[in-house]
Amino acid sequence: MAIKQISVFVENKPGRLAEITELLAKNNIDIRALSIADTTDFGILRLIVNDPESTVQILKNDGMTVSATEVLGVAIPDVPGGFAKAIRTITDKGISLEYAYAFITPKSGSAYVIIRVENNELATEALNDAGIKIIEQGDIF
Amino acid sequence: MFFQKEIETMNRKDMAALQLERLKWTVDYCYKNVPFYTKRLDEAGVTADKIKSLEDIKYIPVTTKADLRDNYPFGLFAKPMKDIVRIHASSGTTGKPTVVGYTKNDLNMWSDCVARIVMAAGATADDIVQISFGYGMFTGALGLHYGLEKIGASVVPNSSGNTEKALMFMRDFGTTALVATPSYALYMSEIAKELDYPMSDYKIRLGLFGSEGCTPEMRTQIEKAWGLFATDNYGMSELVGPGVSGECEERCGLHFNEDYFYPEIVDSETLEPLAEGEAGELVVTTLCKEGIPLLRYRTRDITRITYEPCKCGRTSARMDKVIGRSDDMLKIRGVNVFPSQIESTLIGSEKIGANYQLVVRREGFADTLEVKVELVDGSILESYQDVERLQNSLKHKLQTVLGIQCKLSLVEPKSLQRFSGKAQRVLDLRNENK
Numbered sequence: 001m002a003i004k005q006i007s008v009f010v011e012n013k014p015g016r017l018a019e020i021t022e023l024l025a026k027n028n029i030d031i032r033a034l035s036i037a038d039t040t041d042f043g044i045l046r047l048i049v050n051d052p053e054s055t056v057q058i059l060k061n062d063g064m065t066v067s068a069t070e071v072l073g074v075a076i077p078d079v080p081g082g083f084a085k086a087i088r089t090i091t092d093k094g095i096s097l098e099y100a101y102a103f104i105t106p107k108s109g110s111a112y113v114i115i116r117v118e119n120n121e122l123a124t125e126a127l128n129d130a131g132i133k134i135i136e137q138g139d140i141f
Numbered sequence: 142m143f144f145q146k147e148i149e150t151m152n153r154k155d156m157a158a159l160q161l162e163r164l165k166w167t168v169d170y171c172y173k174n175v176p177f178y179t180k181r182l183d184e185a186g187v188t189a190d191k192i193k194s195l196e197d198i199k200y201i202p203v204t205t206k207a208d209l210r211d212n213y214p215f216g217l218f219a220k221p222m223k224d225i226v227r228i229h230a231s232s233g234t235t236g237k238p239t240v241v242g243y244t245k246n247d248l249n250m251w252s253d254c255v256a257r258i259v260m261a262a263g264a265t266a267d268d269i270v271q272i273s274f275g276y277g278m279f280t281g282a283l284g285l286h287y288g289l290e291k292i293g294a295s296v297v298p299n300s301s302g303n304t305e306k307a308l309m310f311m312r313d314f315g316t317t318a319l320v321a322t323p324s325y326a327l328y329m330s331e332i333a334k335e336l337d338y339p340m341s342d343y344k345i346r347l348g349l350f351g352s353e354g355c356t357p358e359m360r361t362q363i364e365k366a367w368g369l370f371a372t373d374n375y376g377m378s379e380l381v382g383p384g385v386s387g388e389c390e391e392r393c394g395l396h397f398n399e400d401y402f403y404p405e406i407v408d409s410e411t412l413e414p415l416a417e418g419e420a421g422e423l424v425v426t427t428l429c430k431e432g433i434p435l436l437r438y439r440t441r442d443i444t445r446i447t448y449e450p451c452k453c454g455r456t457s458a459r460m461d462k463v464i465g466r467s468d469d470m471l472k473i474r475g476v477n478v479f480p481s482q483i484e485s486t487l488i489g490s491e492k493i494g495a496n497y498q499l500v501v502r503r504e505g506f507a508d509t510l511e512v513k514v515e516l517v518d519g520s521i522l523e524s525y526q527d528v529e530r531l532q533n534s535l536k537h538k539l540q541t542v543l544g545i546q547c548k549l550s551l552v553e554p555k556s557l558q559r560f561s562g563k564a565q566r567v568l569d570l571r572n573e574n575k
Contacts, residue, residue, distance in 0.1 A: 007522040011553050037525065041550050044522050063555040067519035098524065116523075 002070035002120055003137050004052035008045040009065040012038060020045065020064070027058050032140050033114055035101035046101070048073075048114060050141045072123055073135040075110040083113060089130040090115070095123050105140055112140065142265065144256040144292060148400050149455050153448065156456070157195060160403050163428035164198065165189045171434050174219035177212060178436065198405065199414060203424060203437040209239040209379060217433050218242050225432055230278040231378045238278075241378055242432040248287070250429055251381050254398045255288020258387025261396060261453065262372035263347055266293030269314055273321040273329070274352065275301040280382025281352050285320045288384060294318070301325060304332045311343055318347040323355035323363060323371075330366035345369050351376070351383050354463060356485040373462060379438060380425055386460055391452045394459030401429050404458055405437070406446050409467035420445045420477065422467045423460065441467045443479065471567065473501055473508045476545045480566050483512060486542045492518040492531055496557040503571040510547040512539055515554045 010016055017036070024031065033048040049055045052068055059066045076082040083102075090097060098116040105112065112135060117123045127134055143149050151159075169189035171178035182188065185202050192198070209217060218225065225242040243251065264270065270289050274282035276298065289296050297316060299307045308329065310316065319326060326348060333340065348363060348371040355363075360371050374387035375395050385402050386395035397404055402425050406415045409422040423440045442463045450456050465479025472478070480499060487497055494515035502509050514535065521527040528551065536549035 007519070009516050009519070009522055009528075009551070009553060011556065039529075042516075042528075042552075044525065044528070063553070065516050065519045065522070065554055067522045069523055 002124075003048060003073045003114065003135070003140075004068055005071040005114065005116070006047045006049060006052055006055050006059070007067045007069065008047070008059055010036070010038075010043045010045050012041055012043060017045070020059070023058065023062060024049070024055065027054065029055050029058070030141065032105070033101065033103035033112070035099070035114075037099070046114075048103075048140070069116075070120060071114050071116045072120060072127070073140065074113045074115060074127060075133040075135050075139075076113055078109055078111050082111070085130070086113065086115075086127065086132050089126050089132060090117060090123050093122060093126045095119050095126070142260045142263070143454075144260045145253065149257060149261075149396075149457065151400075151456060153456060156399060159400055160428060161192070161195055163400070164195065164403060164426065165192050167426065167428055167430075167434050168192060168201065168436065170219060170431075171436055175217055175434070177208065177217055181436075195403070198403070198426065198437065201426075201436050203412060203439050204435050205439050206239060206379070206441070210237045213237050214240040215242065217435075219434055220244055220432055227283075229280045229283075229378055229382065239379055241280075244431040247381070247430055247432045250401055251284060251384055252287040252291045254381065254384030254401060255284055256291040257398060258374050258384055258396070259285070259288055259294075259349060260292055261387060261389035261455070262349055262374070263370065263390050264289065264292060264294055264318055264349065268294040268318045268347065269297060269316045270294045270318040270320060270349075271297040271299050271307065271311060271314075271316045273299055273301050273307060273319060273325055280376070280378040282320075284376070284382035284384055285349065289320075304329055305336070308333050308336065308338075308343075311345065312338060315344045317344050318349060319345050319367075319369070320349045320351075322353045323350045323359055324353065326350060326363050327359065327366065330363065334366075340366075340368070343367065348372065349374060351387075354481065356488060358485070358489055375460070375463070377440060379433075379435065380427060380440075381430070385425070389451060389453040389455060393451060394447060394461060396451070396455050397446075397458040397460060399457050401427065403428055404446055404460065406444070409441075409443070409470065418445055418447060420461075420464060423463075439467075443467055443470060443477070469567065471499070471501060471569065473510050474545055476543070478510070478543055478545070482542055483539060486538050487514060487535070490531075490535065492516065492521060493535070493551075494554055498557045498566060498568060500568045501571055508571060510543075510545060511550055512536075512547050513550045513552050513557060515557060516551040517554050 030050040035046045036043050056068050074086050095117050100115040102113045172182050181202050187200050224244050226245050227243040230238040230240045272282050276282040345367050348369045351374040364371050372388040374383050376383040376385035386397045388395050405424045406421040407424050415421040423442045423444050424437050426437050427434050443465045444463050445461045446458050465481045494517045498513040500511040
């Protein structure tokens with residue numbers, strides 16, 4: 001149902017992001033989506049990858065602070081108002097949204113949005129009722 | 142309880158008179174028997190008869206650990222080997238070991254000192270005491286050993302190591318008191334919990350801890366694990382070993398054995414005496430030692446001393462637990478900062494690692510302090526607010542303890558490790574060119 005997202009604590013220093021992504025590349029990890037939010041000191045890198053379990057292991061073995069959580073992936077028709085509708089559906093249910101980031105894949109005409117909400121089950125139900133498609137790990141690789 | 146009540150409760154005036162008499166004796170004795178001191182005292186123009194009051198001690202040059210090393214092994218001994226009956230040495234982890242020698246009188250004085258502090262801590266002749274310090278060149282084990290025998294306690298000289306066997310003896314003997322480093326006492330409790338015996342099989346009621354610092358948090362942890370009453374004692378091999386000072390049951394400072402050791406608190410940079418209650422470096426002069434007397438020995442330990450009488454009835458000077466070492470003290474915007482203060486503030490947060498680093502910079506005319514800690518708990522990464530909350534709460538705690546503003550940075554695990562896996566605790570960039 002949900003998609004596994006990896007969060008990595010990254011210090012703000014030159015080349016650090018390159019090092020981390022190179023490490024993943026060396027291990028044949030395919031990154032489908034990512035988001036990075038930062039302050040002046042540190043950032044949190046969030047990744048959607050083809051093999052979340054191995055990714056966690058690879059990063060942990062390298063000594064990094066990592067966590068894995070389940071997030072929702074939503075397929076949104078690539079038309080004006082598509083995203084707004086999805087968000088409205090969730091917020092109307094009183095579910096708060098922590099963060100979201102979008103990506104596209106070559107496969108379909110939809111845009112994909114990863115959303116992190118406080119309650120995955122409730123949000124899934126609401127989106128299903130509204131006829132908005134929830135994607136799974138298999139849909140994006 | 143007292144071991145030598147008359148001395149321990151002596152009024153301040155009589156104590157000062159006794160100290161002055163003994164100080165004069167020590168200066169004269171050093172001058173006549175230790176060539177190193179003959180030269181030093183001549184250079185400073187100090188002789189015993191020039192010392193009219195205890196304040197005059199400030200004219201005597203200080204002695205340092207380097208002086209002991211330069212005179213390795215026996216250069217500062219004031220007695221020939223036929224009068225020396227015991228030799229101890231420091232571990233020498235920071236260089237050549239420092240070697241000390243004791244005459245028969247010294248050993249007797251030393252065991253009196255220890256007898257006083259263990260009785261002040263609540264030990265009695267009925268106690269069965271296990272000594273879990275390592276025996277050997279280290280003064281800790283034998284120091285406590287003879288002092289405890291002197292009060293009539295039953296001493297179990299178990300030494301350190303083979304923890305399971307030590308625990309077996311503790312259960313089978315009904316051992317009531319434990320001599321150890323705080324960290325070993327904690328380690329023993331962890332092993333004890335893994336064994337198939339309930340903690341109620343152990344009768345330990347009193348802990349006589351020393352030879353390393355102990356934060357209040359750690360002390361509480363040890364007391365809870367064993368159900369004991371923990372006390373601290375202080376000393377160093379150069380001065381005698383354990384027995385220089387120790388806590389009484391009131392636990393409001395460590396009572397100094399002032400008739401044998403004269404304490405001063407000085408500014409570690411200028412060596413000027415500081416007012417009562419101010420924190421500074423502890424400097425100690427031995428007052429009766431024959432084997433290796435020391436004049437104004439710089440302990441490098443930072444503490445405070447008060448002369449207020451204690452509820453326990455003792456009138457002796459009381460020193461605080463050691464706050465830090467003058468060697469690694471940092472002066473930031475005029476405030477003394479010790480890495481140990483930061484360590485004890487950070488300990489206990491499971492979200493961060495054991496390593497930390499202090500970076501001191503000069504920006505314009507102001508010093509800035511940045512404290513770097515490693516974030517190890519991934520579970521808080523889900524929410525930005527949680528990470529920032531952690532950062533703010535650590536920063537707030539540090540600022541409260543240190544009394545100065547600082548910046549707290551979260552860094553990746555292992556990023557603070559340096560050569561041979563040992564973290565470089567302090568990075569002082571104030572005198573570097575930008």
